[in-house]
Amino acid sequence: xxxxxxxxxxxxxxxxxxxxxxxxxxxxxxxxxxxxxxxxxxxxxxxxxxxxxxxxxxxxxxxxxxxxxxxxxxxxxxxxxxxxxxxxxxxxxxxxxxxxxxxxxxxxxxxxxxxxxxxxxxxxxxxxxxxxxxxxxxxxxxxxxxxxxxxxxxxxxxxxxxxxxxxxxxxxxxxxxxxxxxxxxxxxxxxxxxxxxxxxxxxxxxxxxxxxxxxxxxxxxxxxxxxxxxxxxxxxxxxxxxxxxxxxxxxxxxxxxxxxxxxxxxxxxxxxxxxxxxxxxxxxxxxxxxxxxxxxxxxxxxxxxxxxxxxxxxxxxxxxxx
Amino acid sequence: xxxxxxxxxxxxxxxxxxxxxxxxxxxxxxxxxxxxxxxxxxxxxxxxxxxxxxxxxxxxxxxxxxxxxxxxxxxxxxxxxxxxxxxxxxxxxxxxxxxxxxxxxxxxxxxxxxxxxxxxxxxxxxxxxxxxxxxxxxxxxxxxxxxxxxxxxxxxxxxxxxxxxxxxxxxxxxxxxxxxxxxxxxxxxxxxxxxxxxxxxxxxxxxxxxxxxxxxxxxxxxxxxxxxxxxxxxxxxxxxxxxxxxxxxxxxxxxxxxxxxxxxxxxxxxxxxxxxxxxxxxxxxxxxxxxxxxxxxxxxxxxxxxxxxxxxxxxxxxxxxx
Numbered sequence: 209x210x211x212x213x214x215x216x217x218x219x220x221x222x223x224x225x226x227x228x229x230x231x232x233x234x235x236x237x238x239x240x241x242x243x244x245x246x247x248x249x250x251x252x253x254x255x256x257x258x259x260x261x262x263x264x265x266x267x268x269x270x271x272x273x274x275x276x277x278x279x280x281x282x283x284x285x286x287x288x289x290x291x292x293x294x295x296x297x298x299x300x301x302x303x304x305x306x307x308x309x310x311x312x313x314x315x316x317x318x319x320x321x322x323x324x325x326x327x328x329x330x331x332x333x334x335x336x337x338x339x340x341x342x343x344x345x346x347x348x349x350x351x352x353x354x355x356x357x358x359x360x361x362x363x364x365x366x367x368x369x370x371x372x373x374x375x376x377x378x379x380x381x382x383x384x385x386x387x388x389x390x391x392x393x394x395x396x397x398x399x400x401x402x403x404x405x406x407x408x409x410x411x412x413x414x415x416x417x418x419x420x421x422x423x424x425x426x427x428x429x430x431x432x433x434x435x436x437x438x439x440x441x442x443x444x445x446x447x448x449x450x451x452x453x454x455x456x457x458x459x460x461x462x463x464x465x466x467x468x469x470x471x472x473x474x475x476x477x478x479x480x481x482x483x484x485x486x487x488x489x490x491x492x493x494x495x496x497x498x499x500x501x502x503x504x505x506x507x508x509x510x511x512x513x514x515x516x517x518x519x520x521x522x523x524x525x526x527x528x529x530x
Numbered sequence: 531x532x533x534x535x536x537x538x539x540x541x542x543x544x545x546x547x548x549x550x551x552x553x554x555x556x557x558x559x560x561x562x563x564x565x566x567x568x569x570x571x572x573x574x575x576x577x578x579x580x581x582x583x584x585x586x587x588x589x590x591x592x593x594x595x596x597x598x599x600x601x602x603x604x605x606x607x608x609x610x611x612x613x614x615x616x617x618x619x620x621x622x623x624x625x626x627x628x629x630x631x632x633x634x635x636x637x638x639x640x641x642x643x644x645x646x647x648x649x650x651x652x653x654x655x656x657x658x659x660x661x662x663x664x665x666x667x668x669x670x671x672x673x674x675x676x677x678x679x680x681x682x683x684x685x686x687x688x689x690x691x692x693x694x695x696x697x698x699x700x701x702x703x704x705x706x707x708x709x710x711x712x713x714x715x716x717x718x719x720x721x722x723x724x725x726x727x728x729x730x731x732x733x734x735x736x737x738x739x740x741x742x743x744x745x746x747x748x749x750x751x752x753x754x755x756x757x758x759x760x761x762x763x764x765x766x767x768x769x770x771x772x773x774x775x776x777x778x779x780x781x782x783x784x785x786x787x788x789x790x791x792x793x794x795x796x797x798x799x800x801x802x803x804x805x806x807x808x809x810x811x812x813x814x815x816x817x818x819x820x821x822x823x824x825x826x827x828x829x830x831x832x833x834x835x836x837x838x839x840x841x842x843x844x845x846x847x848x849x850x851x852x
Contacts, residue, residue: 371726372721377710404779
């Protein structure tokens, strides 16, 4: 693996034709946006390009897809990946098929495993879309409205609408440049769809989670325990529980949030989040887990009451150390 | 009243000393941010400046206030207002005391009533803080960390964390410039406090509102009716109901949201919001109300069931016209 600059990546792309662009399984706004923006850019230069994903693109992201897609088969000359930190994350048959075969990886995850022959990585970029934008500038590609929608959505979704600490000055300058070139895009509508709108099912789930909220350590540790019994009672599906890990952290005064999901009777998957200064990765390591300083997890066995007691005690100790 | 440019406003401020800066009653992030940033800027130039507000600054905005405040009395040489569209909005005794006496108004509301001798208005600016930033640049004031916190928070709160359609390219370039000058500010923490954190009371209220959600017109019109009975049952205070007007609009598929609040028995205050293309101001005009295209209101008398029926019927007709 060799690390290359944005300029070198642009040169490599300009010299190549017939590109396959791989994005990660469970596709999100950033891999879809960066993958399709790059594909459209390459096509605008007369090249052939196709985006490959092991999962279907969820309907909430369909507005990002180009109106016309090349369906004719072609043999790839260059295999690119975008926003994929490791080749295992292609998922399904793509992981096996393209293992060791990626020529160029465009990414922003500092944890990138270096699986590609050439890696264009900007660990300070908020999103892969930010890196792709820089590459397009270097390639002197005119950013069309369709590309702008992709790039904007990818950056907005990876930053929580510019809310998280990965939002940098360069991120905002780029978004401003996109807006200058395309003032006619309804950015507020995209934001509404991505950040405000919830299904009735999700609203009901939030209601149930609010009912289950437990306050520990004088409200500094907020906890929700989702038992099998609770899921059965309300007919909650496993898949619906994605994105609830941060739920208890929105309560005023919460420093640490814990979400317990009972995988099977007496086995709990634990998601821990920190609002600020508490290192939850260190806390989860006590239970054989780990992760990032502000977002970590582990697995514990026991009754709900036992597990809660152990976790809250570990958080209490962790707060003293942090 | 004469309209003046940012450059002229900067010149006027540089020539003046001993400034009173008036902000509006029920102070929000933008008037606090713009008022205090300007006061700090004037003080950094060796001038005296004081911010006046008829209400207390709410505790959630206390982090924006400068550590040291001038408390000595001085006679004002120039009366400035920031983010105040009309002098009635000073509130309390300030409205009477300063009616017709404001020398310079800095604002971004196109509805500004032109009450000041000189008006520096940028109707395209997302926030008064954006206009103040431009004035500070023109005055060649170094933006300190304390000023940056004020300006950032004002812009972020007035744009819903850059989510609303008032967020322009210039807005984002300015925020990026602030971040470049002050990379050490914890912007993500400010965002969390302003946009994520909720009191337990507000979480409980959201739960109750979810339970009360009614779907009309195939889910295109979502409605919540908060009767006196409901408020008594759960002990909900009138003041807690601020900011719930958009609640039903977060439901997937909703085009129009209606929130009914029973003021006294059989008298309902109606808040209507539009997600997109439906003109709710026109709908509310049928009931003697009005407002903006996407946010309007009116007052109706009757039983809850009668009022709902009339409103939903008006929305149905309004959707056909829009």
